[in-house]
Amino acid sequence: MIVLAASLGTLLKEGWAVLMHNIDVLLLEPLTYPLLARSMEAAIIVGIISGVLGTYVVVRGMAFFGDALAHAILPGVAFMYQRTNGRTDDLFWGGLAAGILSALGIGFLTRHEKIKEDTAIGVVFAASFALGIAMISRIDNYAGDLTHILFGQILGVSQSNLNLIRLFGLGVLAVVALCYKEFMIISFDPTLARTLRMPSELFRLLLLVLIAVTIVVSLQTVGIALMVALLVTPAATANLMTRRLLPMMLVSALIGAASSIIGFYVSYHQDIATGPAIVLTATAIFVFVFVEQQVIRALLDLGQGARQRRLHPAGDSPH
Amino acid sequence: MVHLPSIPSRNGSDNCADPALVMSVDDLSASYNGAPALHSVSFDVYRGERVGIVGPNGAGKSTLFKAIVGLLPHHGSISIQGASCRQSHTMVGYVPQHEAIDWKFPATVWDVVMMGRARQIGYILPPRKRDRHAVRAALERVGLWGLRRRQIGELSGGQRRRVFVARALAQQASVLLLDEPFSGVDAQAETEIFDVLDVLREEGVAVLLATHNLAQAATHYDKLMMINGGRMLAFGPPQQVYTPANLATTFGDRIALWQDGDQYIMIADKPCHDHDDYQHAHSHARPF
DSSP states (O other), X not given: OHHHHHHHHHXXXXXXXXXXXXXXXXXXXXXXXXXXXXXXXXXXXXHHHHHHHHHHHHHTTOHHHHXXXXXXXXXXXXXXXXXXXXXXXXXXXXXXXXXXXXXXXXXXHTTSTTSOHHHHHHHHHHHHHHHHHHHHHTSTTHHHHHHHHHHOOGGGOOHHHHHHHHHHHHHHHHHHHHTHHHHHHHHHOHHHHHHTTOOHHHHHHHHHHHXXXXXXXXXXXXXXXXXXXXXXXXXXXXXXXOSSHHHHHHHHHHHHHHHHHHHHHHHHHHTOOHHHHHHHHHHHHHHHHHHHHHHHHHHHHHHHHHHHHHHOTTOOOOO | OOOOOOOOOOOOSSOOSOTTEEEEEEEEEEEETTEEEEEEEEEEEETTOEEEEEOOTTSSHHHHHHHHHTSSOXXXXXXXXXXXXXXXXXSEEEEOOGGGSOTTXXXXXXXXXXXXXXXXXXXXXXXXXXXXXXXXXXXXXXTOGGGTTSBGGGSOHHHHHHHHHHHHHHHTOSEEEEESTTTTOOXXXXXXXHHHHXXXXXXXXXXXXXXXXXXXXXXXOSEEEEEETTEEEEEEOHHHHOOHHHHHHXXXXXXXXXXXXXXXXXXXXXXXXXXXXXXXXXXXXXXX
């Protein structure tokens, strides 16, 4: 008996050691490479800010705008690419300029009620994307670089690049914290903003610019083509789980960060491109939460039905 | 991302003489999408008054509200006075039509009412104690304190409208504009809405309420405004305004009137496209 217990103890101890060793290999080893550690930090920042800004994208129904804006920054990136031979820091500034200009442009264009918003977005942003592709296509051997811009190249995050991501990430969060109340009002009830004489148009444009900055900051991690998933999926998941804006934002940021971390490791160990790995992780979390809620609801209904049948054996619903 | 044009300045600071006069609209004209939609409307509203604005769909009821709020470019003057003539910006509360509100928005009853305090709180700052007190008082006034943690979509039709009345109270508005609050509500909600309108009257808040429920119009309002084609056709106490002649000019061939002894029978059997009108059709009007 004692022998059995003792051997069980050693078995557990050994198992624990193996697990710890694996955790070390699985989770900590990648971070010993500075490049990977930088990429990981960048991915986490991107997960958090796109989760926070994505909350506005989801509650305001701006998914198409977010997708289009991500594509519209391409000419800026392509312009800097031609001039600097692909230095990532400079691509950042090119993207930022194009993103802010596009956001403001669409902001002004959609002031006119004669053009429907989605129509304006469709016209302007597709043209902008085409212009970017045209610019890049003039460069020899452009396919590989275009792939990085479209689908992200997180492993190319340099230290100065990470510093930019930190700076702009913090900036975006700070502005959201300061204008939280105003952004909520213009999102829920723009008419109230007008009756309170708030400069609601200013806040709307500011919000569009913040979304543009978020997209540019996230460019290296997921790239242009998948950006909309980071803006929409974590926030949509959070929307299922919460009933107030601030909790939705926090949960969305948490899911964004978790998707980035899990996606990053999956990408490292399974040799999958990082952007898609992060996006698929976020999608998996969404599906899990959605299905779980459906199942719980179904079970609750079932339980209620059974209780009612017990209470009203005749089969009449009390309603 | 709604298009919101800039607000023309108001000249409401010169007339503080009559403390009971809350809003004075003078020669107001407005256009909607470039087409003139409101023609030279003038009227005064006094403290605590309840004005019913009646007219068929497309008569200009919503246009009038949007012009008063400043959502549409307009000519003429609107002066709004409350306790202080200077603060007229927070003095108008506006409750849009039910369908214009996103009821799935992640906000609780508390959150929505707190939004009405934004101006008093100021930019950037978080709500202070007095704002929380104001929200609490407003919620208690409309009987929603117990439901403050509900997400707004989890409320009944009557409760939903009460939330916005509470917001106007928290906002300390002196005029509240309600656009079709009775559209698509049941009898229970209708009672709730009138109860809460009585609260507003006690608080001295004037109410302008757009409706096409003619059956209520004769009895539930201090004054009636008949409007069609963007023109104000009649304005005054119901006894004076609610006449067959006025109804006929306002609703044209959409309404038929018969005299039966001292009662008029009114049949609106060619109503507007709005399905809500159906429930108001075949209503018997009280004696004029």
